[in-house]
Amino acid sequence: MVRGPPFPGHFLKVLPAPGASGGGTLAPMSDTGPFQRLYRVQQLDLDLDRLRAEEASIPEPLREARAGQERLNNELEDTEITLEGVEKRIRQLEQDLAGTRDQMARAREEQDKNAFDARTQSQYGSRIQMLGERAEEMEEDLAPLRERARDLGNRAAELRAEHRALRPRLAELEAQDEARVGGLRDQGAGMREERATLVASLDSRTVKEYDLIRRAKKGLGLAEIQGGRCTGCNVNLPVNVQQRAAQGKLPPVKCPSCGRFLIKLG
Numbered sequence: 001m002v003r004g005p006p007f008p009g010h011f012l013k014v015l016p017a018p019g020a021s022g023g024g025t026l027a028p029m030s031d032t033g034p035f036q037r038l039y040r041v042q043q044l045d046l047d048l049d050r051l052r053a054e055e056a057s058i059p060e061p062l063r064e065a066r067a068g069q070e071r072l073n074n075e076l077e078d079t080e081i082t083l084e085g086v087e088k089r090i091r092q093l094e095q096d097l098a099g100t101r102d103q104m105a106r107a108r109e110e111q112d113k114n115a116f117d118a119r120t121q122s123q124y125g126s127r128i129q130m131l132g133e134r135a136e137e138m139e140e141d142l143a144p145l146r147e148r149a150r151d152l153g154n155r156a157a158e159l160r161a162e163h164r165a166l167r168p169r170l171a172e173l174e175a176q177d178e179a180r181v182g183g184l185r186d187q188g189a190g191m192r193e194e195r196a197t198l199v200a201s202l203d204s205r206t207v208k209e210y211d212l213i214r215r216a217k218k219g220l221g222l223a224e225i226q227g228g229r230c231t232g233c234n235v236n237l238p239v240n241v242q243q244r245a246a247q248g249k250l251p252p253v254k255c256p257s258c259g260r261f262l263i264k265l266g
Ligand SMILES: [Zn+2]
Pocket: 223, 230, 231, 232, 233, 234, 235, 255, 256, 257, 258, 259, 260
């Protein structure tokens, strides 16, 4: 890759190995014309686009592990909120039950105090019976609630255990992904460096316009002429446009159909 470019087009199509870019490819590049350099800028831009897309695409195992953890978190949260509600109702009922039992105890004391008054005795008797029935109802309500609280508690413990079990695998996958993204960024750093050097050697207005076209076209700002056609939009180019493009003068000729800069390589 350090030799000069006898066939610039051919040379430019060869991508440097990741991390091997820089000085070796830059020296011959600066000998080429502005169009070849702009073409190389575009290759780097496309590679940087690809790196960004690759960085954003999360590997399936990590995606699944993250989703699994989130599912567990959500279910655990739901379970804990439900359990809290059930426990609150249990506490309320237990309080009411204790109050009812106190009332019963006091009613029994009063009944004992009036042991010789038959009418009062029977009044307290029916009050005690009523309170007893109410207490019984509360106990009946409490039993399924306690069972439900126990089930929810068990489920929460299960979910916490599953979450704990998933953690080392997820940490491993996250570390792998960090390394993957780091590698991609290192590759990108070399490309950005090469791009900056190339751009510094080019007419800034041409570069700015290329950037604008590329952004508007979501990909290519510069299209090669092949077989008399614009490779950007495949239109057949008028001969005078082809001739002007072949002269390789700035500002670059634009495709009359898609508006991209046209370049004739090799
Ligand atoms: Zn075109």
